[in-house]
Amino acid sequence: xxxxxxxxxxxxxxxxxxxxxxxxxxxxxxxxxxxxxxxxxxxxxxxxxxxxxxxxxxxxxxxxxxxxxxxxxxxxxxxxxxxxxxxxxxxxxxxxxxxxxxxxxxxxxxxxxxxxxxxxxxxxxxxxxxxxxxxxxxxxxxxxxxxxxxxxxxxxxxxxxxxxxxxxxxxxxxxxxxxxxxxxxxxxxxxxxxxxxxxxxxxxxxxxxxxxxxxxxxxxxxxxxxxxxxxxxxxxxxxxxxxxxxxxxxxxxxxxxxxxxxxxxxxxxxxxxxxxxxxxxxxxxxxxxxxxxxxxxxxxxxxxxxxxxxxxxxxxxxxxxxxxxxxxxxxxxxxxxxxxxxxxxxxxxxxxxxxxxxxxxxxxxxxxxxxxxxxxxxxxxxxxxxxxxxxx
Ligand code: FEO
Numbered sequence: 001x002x003x004x005x006x007x008x009x010x011x012x013x014x015x016x017x018x019x020x021x022x023x024x025x026x027x028x029x030x031x032x033x034x035x036x037x038x039x040x041x042x043x044x045x046x047x048x049x050x051x052x053x054x055x056x057x058x059x060x061x062x063x064x065x066x067x068x069x070x071x072x073x074x075x076x077x078x079x080x081x082x083x084x085x086x087x088x089x090x091x092x093x094x095x096x097x098x099x100x101x102x103x104x105x106x107x108x109x110x111x112x113x114x115x116x117x118x119x120x121x122x123x124x125x126x127x128x129x130x131x132x133x134x135x136x137x138x139x140x141x142x143x144x145x146x147x148x149x150x151x152x153x154x155x156x157x158x159x160x161x162x163x164x165x166x167x168x169x170x171x172x173x174x175x176x177x178x179x180x181x182x183x184x185x186x187x188x189x190x191x192x193x194x195x196x197x198x199x200x201x202x203x204x205x206x207x208x209x210x211x212x213x214x215x216x217x218x219x220x221x222x223x224x225x226x227x228x229x230x231x232x233x234x235x236x237x238x239x240x241x242x243x244x245x246x247x248x249x250x251x252x253x254x255x256x257x258x259x260x261x262x263x264x265x266x267x268x269x270x271x272x273x274x275x276x277x278x279x280x281x282x283x284x285x286x287x288x289x290x291x292x293x294x295x296x297x298x299x300x301x302x303x304x305x306x307x308x309x310x311x312x313x314x315x316x317x318x319x320x321x322x323x324x325x326x327x328x329x330x331x332x333x334x335x336x337x338x339x340x341x342x343x344x345x346x347x348x349x350x351x352x353x354x355x356x357x358x359x360x361x362x363x364x365x366x367x368x369x370x371x372x373x374x375x376x377x378x379x380x381x382x383x384x385x386x387x388x389x390x391x392x
Contacts, residue, residue, distance in 0.1 A: 003039065003063045006175055007157050013037040013063045015056035018171045027192045028284050031185055032171030035081050036219050038161055044131025045071040049152065049161050050219060054084035061088065070096040076163035077149045078107040082219055087112055101140050103148035141204050143197040158214030164193060166230050168221030177222045179229045185221060186230060190237050191289035195323045198238035205235055242296040242326050244391040245274040246382060249288060249316035250301035251281065256335035256366045257303045263372055264299065267379030273386060280312035285319055292325040296391050297382050300346045304336035309345045317349035324352055329385055331358035337365060
């Protein structure tokens, strides 16, 4: 796509990656994504914000073909989907100076061949006058994906260039889409990318509340012409209590664990607890992550395979352990025939969560009537814990 102007001297640039179907070799991106760059030109300076994934360098370079000089390349984040084209852009624009955090400078020079003398670090809160009555303020915000990230505030236009924060994996030809179109991709993206850092983000939201933001330009997906819906959604996702909801990632090999899951789903539903089973044979990890945002309880359900947990359930547990949702209660259930370490393995994989661990519920072979009663008790216990915590 060609670059698009959306304010006086302010342009969207970058690449829409319609075909990208997985990110970080882990998370599916069923709706593609974009790598957004932004350009501000004033009578005195030209500033490029971020570059694109190296696979799309040619797209960015064609958008820059009629630009004679770039003074600054603001690099919010060293990850290659935004910095990967830097070597080419810096070669093409030899006067351009990269502006970034000290940590970003260090990471960039380890990741790619760059002239460190052309990378200038900026302080948190530093203001840069770029002429034409415009100023930029750099705000260090570590962990709005990596430890080196920052955002840029342009007070004259009320624009926040927000790095990965407030992004979405959504390929679209529109700069702005209706909120109901971007809501799900943005929520899923939050779960996959931002959820592990929710406590830091809660603090950043307070810092950003002090700014009269008119629009948000994230590094992925469409812009937010109205900042309120995305910022309010982030407030809800990072803070507050989880919902009266149970998530059950499971695998069954011969039907025993599936029967246990089916009984638990039925009992929970009868108690008006929201319940969402995910069969890990076919579950999209992004959907699982999104559902984990507000699940008060996660029950990992696995058969016993060669003395341990099924690898697909272990994988789900590892993802949950990495993403650190605000889960309050964790449980393990499943079947076995001759023992094993399945509960311990799964509990260890989610030990990063600050959740109360429930007594494992194990069944030898196929669940019988007595086992069904134990599952009913587990459902009642979860219901009562949720009720005592005032979850809705
Ligand atoms: Fe979109 Fe963390 O890079």
